[in-house]
Amino acid sequence: DGGITQSPKYLFRKEGQNVTLSCEQNLNHDAMYWYRQDPGQGLRLIYYSQIVNDFQKGDIAEGYSVSREKKESFPLTVTSAQKNPTAFYLCASSIGVGRRSLTDTQYFGPGTRLTVL
Amino acid sequence: AQSVSQHNHHVILSEAASLELGCNYSYGGTVNLFWYVQYPGQHLQLLLKYFSGDPLVKGIKGFEAEFIKSKFSFNLRKPSVQWSDTAEYFCAARGGGGNMLTFGGGTRLMVKP
Numbered sequence: 537d538g539g540i541t542q543s544p545k546y547l548f549r550k551e552g553q554n555v556t557l558s559c560e561q562n563l564n565h566d567a568m569y570w571y572r573q574d575p576g577q578g579l580r581l582i583y584y585s586q587i588v589n590d591f592q593k594g595d596i597a598e599g600y601s602v603s604r605e606k607k608e609s610f611p612l613t614v615t616s617a618q619k620n621p622t623a624f625y626l627c628a629s630s631i632g633v634g635r636r637s638l639t640d641t642q643y644f645g646p647g648t649r650l651t652v653l
Numbered sequence: 654a655q656s657v658s659q660h661n662h663h664v665i666l667s668e669a670a671s672l673e674l675g676c677n678y679s680y681g682g683t684v685n686l687f688w689y690v691q692y693p694g695q696h697l698q699l700l701l702k703y704f705s706g707d708p709l710v711k712g713i714k715g716f717e718a719e720f721i722k723s724k725f726s727f728n729l730r731k732p733s734v735q736w737s738d739t740a741e742y743f744c745a746a747r748g749g750g751g752n753m754l755t756f757g758g759g760t761r762l763m764v765k766p
Contacts, residue, residue, distance in 0.1 A: 571756075576662060578743055578756035579697075594753075626697060641687070642754060644697035 539563070540645035542627050547650045549614070549621070557612045557648045559627030566632030568610035569642060572596060573624040582625075585610055586632055614650060622652045655680050657746050659757035666734050667765050674729040674760050676718075676744030686727040687745040687754070688718055697743070703727065714738070736766045 540561045549555045561568065567586050571579040581594030585604040599618025604610055610629075614621045628642040656679045666672060678684060688700040701712025708720040718729045727744060744757040 576758055578657075578659075578758040579745075579754075580756075581753065584753065628697075641699060641702060643699070644689075646696040 540627060540629055540643060542625075542645040542648050544648060545646065547648055549650065549652050551652055552616045554613055554615050555650065557614065557625055557627075557650070559610045559612065559645060561608055561610075561627075561629045561645075563629055563643070564607075565629035565643075566607070567630045567640075568604070569628040569630075570594075570600075570602065570610070570612045571626045571628065573626055573647070579626060582612065621650055624649050655746070655748065655755050657744055657755050657757040659742075659744055659760050661760045662758065663761045663763070665763045665765065668736055669733050670764075672729070672731040672734045672738070672762070674742055674744075674762070676727045676729065676757055677725050678727065678744075678746040678755075679725065680746055680748050682748065685747045686718070686720060687747075688712065688716070688727075688729050689743045689745060690740045691743070691759075692740045700729070700742075734762075734764050736764045738762060739764045 543558045569584040570582040573579050580596050582600050583591055583594050583602040585591040588604055588607050591602050591604050599615055601613045625648045627645040630640050630642045658677045660675045686703045689697045690700045691697045700716050701710050703710045703720045711717045716731050718727055720727050742760045745754045747754050
C-alpha cells in the first residue's frame with residue numbers, strides 16, 4: 537500500500553524541549569517537503585529536499601531542522617528556538633525536479649498535531 | 654513575492670446550492686494551479702490541477718475549476734453541493750520553473766443538510 541506516513545498523530549511537548557516528527561514515503565519520490573498549517577494562514581513551507589543529502593530552507597525555517605539521509609525519510613525537528621511551535625505539521629512528497637515532467641504534483645501525509653504545554 | 658489569495662475564509666451553504674470559491678494568484682508567466690481539500694479529520698487530498706491546455710479542469714467528486722489568465726484566477730465550482738463537501742479548501746500555485754507551491758489561506762465550507 538503506497539503512500540506517506542507521519543507519526544505520531546498527536547504530540548505533546550514541554551517548553552524548552554526538542555521534538556522530532558517522522559515522515560516516511562514509499563512512493564519512490566525524490567522530493568519531500570514540510571509544511572506548517574495554522575488557522576487562516578494556509579500552509580507555509582518550512583523545509584524541502586529535492587534529493588538525498590540535500591535540503592533547502594523554506595519560508596519559515598527558523599527554529600526547525602531536517603535531515604535527508606534516506607530517500608524515503610525526511611524527519612523534522614522542532615527545536616526549543618521555535619517561538620510558537622503549536623501547529624499542525626504536514627509532510628508531502630513529489631516525483632521531483634530531476635525526473636519532473638511539467639506535471640509534478642505534491643501528495644500529503646495525514647499530519648502531526650504538535651501541542652506545546 | 655508570489656502569492657495566492659482566497660477571498661472567502663468561511664462559506665456556509667445549504668445542500669443543493671451552487672458553489673464558487675475564489676482564488677487569485679500573483680505569478681507572471683507560466684503557472685501551474687491546484688485545488689486541495691481537507692475533510693474533517695483527514696489528510697489533504699488533491700481535487701484537481703491545471704498545467705496547460707483546456708482552461709476548464711474537471712476534478713473528483715463533481716468539482717471543476719476555470720483558469721482565467723487575464724484575471725489571474727482559478728476559481729473552484731460545483732453546481733450542487735452535498736453535506737459531505739463540508740471541508741477546508743486550499744488553492745495553490747507554482748511558477749513554471751520549479752516545484753515549490755504557494756498556498757492560499759484556505760476556505761472553510763460548511764454545507765447544511
